[in-house]
Amino acid sequence: MLTNIRTHESYLNFVVEQLDLQFDDKTFLTDFYSKPIVWCSLVDLTDAGTLLKHRYSSNPRGRKPRNPCDMLRSLMLMHDQKVTSVDQWVFTLKTTPIWAILSGFTPDNVPGVGTFYDFFNRLWLAPSPHLSNRKKRKLKKAKKKGKKNQKLEPKNPKIVQKLVKRALKNKKVRYTAKAHDQLQILFQSLFVHPSASKGLVGNTQSLSMMADGSPVITGGRPYGKFLCDCRKQGNWKCQCQRQFSDPDADYGWDSSREKYYYGRSLFMVAASDSPYDLPIYPRMYRASKHDSVLFVSTFHELKHWYPDWTFGEVILDSALDAYPIYEMLEHHDVSAIIDLNPRRSKQFIYNEMDINLDGVPICPIGRKMLDWGVDKKRYRRKWRCPAVVGKWTCPTPCSESAYGRTFYTSTKDNPRLFPRVKRDSKEWYKRYALRTGVERCIKRQKIDYRLEDSRGRSSRHWNIRSYIIGMCQHADAWMKEAEKNHFSTIDPIIKSLLSL
Template identity: 25%
Template structure:
C-alpha cells in the first residue's frame, strides 16, 4: 500500500518560499482598501457575511491577467488551482465564490466610482516613479466587441448607454464593422500607458470625444500634469479641436491633416503647409514671436534667386515678411510647422496609443466584455488598465532592485 509522506511545511509556507508570482507582483502595488470598503456589506445589512471584497477584486484582476474568458471559467479555475486561490486571498482548503456571487459583486463594482479612483491613483504613483511623463500624450479609439445580441439599426436605443453598430478603418484601409463599444484612450507617449479613458457606443465619432476626454483628464489630475503636445490621427482633424487645445488648454495640437476630398492644398499654402508668395516660392520660416510666427522672402535670405528680386513684393531692404497669429487658425497656420522635423517627431510618438491598445487587447482581456451595459463595459476596461499600470510599476521596482544589487 502506498502511503503519502506528510510534509514538514504547510501549503502557505511552501508558497511563501517560492519566487514571487506575476499576480503577487501586480497585487503588491495596489491599495484596494478604500474600494473594498465602499463595496463591503455594512453591519446593519442582513444575510450572511459573504466573501471578502478584496478577494473578489483580486479574482477579477487575475481574470484579466490570465485572460480567463468568462466568470464561469474563473469560478472553475479558482476551484481547481490552489495557487490561484491562494494568490487571490481565499482559504486554500475553503470554498470559492459561485457565478451568482460574482454576478452580484459586479453589479456593485460597476456602480462604484472607487475603481476609477484606484486607476487615477496608480497613474499618479507611476508619475512619481518617473515612469509616466505626461508632457506628450496621444489620443485614439479602439473597437470593443459586445456579447449582447446584435440588433438592427432601426431597433437600437440611441441614448448613449446602449451598444450599437460602428465602422472603422484598419491599418490597411479596410472598413471593419462591429457591434459594441469604442474605448477612447488618452495615453502617455513616454510610457505608453493609459492616463484616462472613455467608453462610448461604437457609432460615436472619434472627433466628438477628444475634447471631453481632455477635459476629463484635466479634471481628474488637476495640477499633476503639465501637458504640452496632444497627438492624434486625421480622424480628429477639426477646427474646434485645434482651437480648444491651443486656447483653452494652452497645448499644442499635433494632428494629421484630412483633405476630405480636396485635390489641392489650402489657398496660400503648398503641399507641406508652408506659406507661399506671389512668385510661387516658399516663404522661409524665420522665428516665433509670442503668438506670431514670422516668415521672410526666400530671395532676401539667400534661399532662391527670384528673377523679380526683393522689390517686386516689398520696398523694404529687409524683404517681404509675413506674420501669422497661430492661435487664430491653428489648423492651417499652427506651430510647430507641419513641415518641420519637430512636428514630425511629435506626430511619430502618436503610435504609442496604438501600442497601448494592442497590449490591452492582445496581452490582457480588454476585448472580452461579457457583461451588459456601458457601466460594466467601463469597469471591465478599468480593470485591465489597472493591471497594465500596476504590472509596469512592479516591473520597474524589480529592475531598480536588480540595478542596486
C-alpha cells in the first residue's frame, strides 16, 4: 500500500541532507556531479505516485513498497549514465552513494534487482512480458530484397487503403487498451505536457509533427529452441513448434544497411517545431509492418492520447507517400508535407490538363502555368497563362481574353497532387527540411542512449527502455533551458549547495 508520497521539495531537502552527511568537500560535488544534481532537481515526479497508485495493493499488511517516484527517477539516472543492465545499476547504487542519494534512497538502503523488475511489472499492463505465445513455428525470412534506401512494399498492397477506409467510416474510433498505456500516461503527464507548457514542443493548437520508423535489433535468436526430436531422426528442416526467448520479434527490412534484421520497429512521433526534437509518442511495432501501416494506427492513437491538442501539419518521408494517408489527413484538417515516392509518381491529367509531379498544370504548348495565389478557406489554387503574365506571344493561344487562360486546382479533389503547401515552393522546402528532426530524435535513442546495447528479449523491456529514454530527452531539454537562463529557475536549496 502506497503511503506518504513525498513532494519534490521534500526530495530536494533529502538530497541536500544526505550529501552533507556523505561529502565534506562540496568542491568535489561542484566539479564532478553538479550537472546530474541540477538535472534531477528539474524533474518533478511527485505525480507519479498518484498515477501508479492503482498498480499497488490496497492491503496495509506486508512490506511497504518503494516510492514509485524514486524508482522511476533511478531508472532515468540509469539510462542517463548509459548503464544498460539492472544488475550493474544496483551494483553502482551500492558502491557509489551519490547515485543512490539522487535516486531518493539512502546509501545503506538500496533496492535490489528483484525490486526493479517488480516495478517493471507495475509499468507494464500485460500479465506477461511478451504479447504472444513463446512457442510457435520458426519464422521464414523473405527472399525478396529492396534497393538502397528503399523500404519494401507492404505484403498486402491495399492494406493502407483498407485501414483508412475503416477509420474514416467510424466517426469515433475506439481505442483498445494496450500494455504500454501506463508508460504513455506517465510520459505525457510528467514530461510532454510540462514541456508543452514551457513552449518546447511548439503550438499545441496547431501542432506540427514528424514521424518515421527505425529498426531495433533484439537480443533473442530467430531460430528458437528445438522442442522436438526431429534432428535425431535426421530431419533438420522440421516445421514443429519451437520456443523463442522473444516471440514478439520478427523479420524486417533495414533499407539503410540493405539486409534483413530480427527485432522490432521503433516508430517515433516528434514535434517538428521543437528546438530539441522532443518525442511525443514512441511506439514499438513488429519489424515486418510497413511504415505506412504504422502511421495510420499511430495517428489515431495520438488523437486519443492528446484530445486537447490540434494537429495542423504532418511531415513524412516518401515511404508514406500513399493516397489514403493524404485522404485521412485531409479528413482531419491536417496539412500533409510528404515527399513523393518516385516508384509511385507519373504524369497526371486533371480536368483535361496535364499536371507534372510538383502539381503544376502544363499548358498545351508544354509551358508551366504560373501560380497566382491560393484561397486558404477552400485550399483552391489559381494558375494563369505564362504568355500573358510574361508578356510574350503564344503561338497557339487557348483563350481570347486579355487576362489569359486561368486554371484552378483543389486540394479536396486530389490532396496528394495538390497539397496545401505547393511542392516546389520555398515554404515546402523550408517545412520539409524539418523532417530530419525525427531522425535526430531516433539517433538520440539508439546512439546517445544506447537503446539496442541492452539486447533485451521482451516487449516489456523494449517499451520501458524507449519511454524512459524519451523522459531523459525531455529532462535534457529542461537542463539546456536552465543553462540558457544561467540556472535562475532551479530551486534555491540546490543553488546554495552548488554555489551557483
